[in-house]
Amino acid sequence: MGRAPSLKTDxxxxxxxxxxxxxxxxxxxxxxxxxxxxxxxxxxxxxxHVGLGWAVLAIVLxxxxxxFVGPATARFASFPPAPFKALSHLGGLARRQRPREYPSxxxxxxxxxxxxxxxxxxxxxxxxxxxxxxxPMTIAADQAAVNSGDWSALVKQAPAEDDEGDSDGxxxxxxxxxxxxxxxxxxxxxHVGGVVVESRALGRNLVRPMLGRGKA
Amino acid sequence: xxxxxFAKDAGRRQSAALAAVVLVQAVAALFFxxxxxADIDLDGLGPESAVEALVSLALVLGIVTSGxxxxxTLETVQxxxxxxxxxxxxxxxxxxxxxxxxxLTPAERDVALFxxxxxxxxEIATLRGAATGTVRAQMTRVYAKAGVSGRAQFAALFVExxxx
Numbered sequence: 001m002g003r004a005p006s007l008k009t010d011x012x013x014x015x016x017x018x019x020x021x022x023x024x025x026x027x028x029x030x031x032x033x034x035x036x037x038x039x040x041x042x043x044x045x046x047x048x049h050v051g052l053g054w055a056v057l058a059i060v061l062x063x064x065x066x067x068f069v070g071p072a073t074a075r076f077a078s079f080p081p082a083p084f085k086a087l088s089h090l091g092g093l094a095r096r097q098r099p100r101e102y103p104s105x106x107x108x109x110x111x112x113x114x115x116x117x118x119x120x121x122x123x124x125x126x127x128x129x130x131x132x133x134x135x136p137m138t139i140a141a142d143q144a145a146v147n148s149g150d151w152s153a154l155v156k157q158a159p160a161e162d163d164e165g166d167s168d169g170x171x172x173x174x175x176x177x178x179x180x181x182x183x184x185x186x187x188x189x190x191h192v193g194g195v196v197v198e199s200r201a202l203g204r205n206l207v208r209p210m211l212g213r214g215k216a
Numbered sequence: 217x218x219x220x221x222f223a224k225d226a227g228r229r230q231s232a233a234l235a236a237v238v239l240v241q242a243v244a245a246l247f248f249x250x251x252x253x254a255d256i257d258l259d260g261l262g263p264e265s266a267v268e269a270l271v272s273l274a275l276v277l278g279i280v281t282s283g284x285x286x287x288x289t290l291e292t293v294q295x296x297x298x299x300x301x302x303x304x305x306x307x308x309x310x311x312x313x314x315x316x317x318x319x320l321t322p323a324e325r326d327v328a329l330f331x332x333x334x335x336x337x338x339e340i341a342t343l344r345g346a347a348t349g350t351v352r353a354q355m356t357r358v359y360a361k362a363g364v365s366g367r368a369q370f371a372a373l374f375v376e377x378x379x380x
Contacts (some may be wrong), residue, residue: 019232022228023283026235058239059239059243128329137251
């Protein structure tokens with residue numbers, strides 16, 4: 001990166017870069033892990049898949065609540081959705097300008113995190129509809145029953161699926177679930193790419209604050 | 217500055233533990249409430265539902281309380297860090313002002329500050345690229361201007377200011 005050294009001496013315009021609080025950090029890594037396992041590894045519809053979905057829903061809800069009552073860096077007020085600012089931030093990065101420091105997410109990062117939350121809620125809630133709201137424990141119990149030769153569990157499931165109306169409706173919900181999940185994985189990859197680009201442009205490792213470590 | 221760092225580490229550990237508790241409680245609460253809802257769906261409302269509602273309430277209250285506690289801990293850690301910074305800045309100002317009152321020369325100010333930070337004559341000489349004899353002479357002049365007999369008394373002047 002051909003950065004002029006004079007730019008590097010500019011001390012971030014007086015804004016302290018964010019130090020993420022433990023709830024933000026822990027929820028971030030737990031959700032990331034669950035998304036990877038549910039998106040790439042485990043079997044859709046299995047008790048583990050549904051259980052992780054439930055856990056993600058709980059974690060995201062806590063994080064959204066934390067956005068109102070948490071410390072300044074975690075609060076929504078610190079990173080309001082601003083699409084035009086996000087575009088100008090990305091434009092600046094493309095022109096190899098050194099970005100300024102923000103007290104929380106930068107405008108592009110803010111748009112990314114709101115999109116990711118929306119997708120996480122979409123995926124988990126459509127998942128709830130697809131399973132008829134059956135808990136992972138029920139699913140595990142039913143699966144165990146089926147495995148031991150008691151097929152009545154399958155009959156019990158059937159009315160639950162009817163509750164969602166016609167099978168077309170069920171198919172649409174399933175399609176939304178799958179599309180949103182794929183989009184989530186793509187955006188997660190884009191998010192990692194964004195962290196790499198921004199880290200280079202800022203000249204500091206942005207992964208460190210998410211691991212709870214101070215300046216490099 | 218060992219003490220504040222210990223305090224900060226304790227605060228960090230405590231807040232990390234609280235964050236983990238909040239998340240575990242939230243996951244547990246959602247699972248429990250989902251299971252309770254399924255029970256009600258299957259068997260209707262019963263005496264068990266009342267207990268499940270009570271446990272759900274306790275879990276949610278636990279999450280809110282831990283979250284509030286976490287916020288308090290984070291605020292405390294931050295205000296301690298700020299107070300320490302203010303104290304450092306204030307002490308530096310007090311020292312500067314006192315040095316000016318004693319009319320220390322720039323070289324004497326440097327030597328005096330190093331002495332306050334606990335460096336010995338040989339270390340100060342190395343840092344300043346001067347002979348130990350020069351540093352010793354400068355320190356003697358500093359003690360004379362401050363009206364003290366030696367290093368311990370000299371440092372005590374500022375500690376006394378801090379203790380009030």
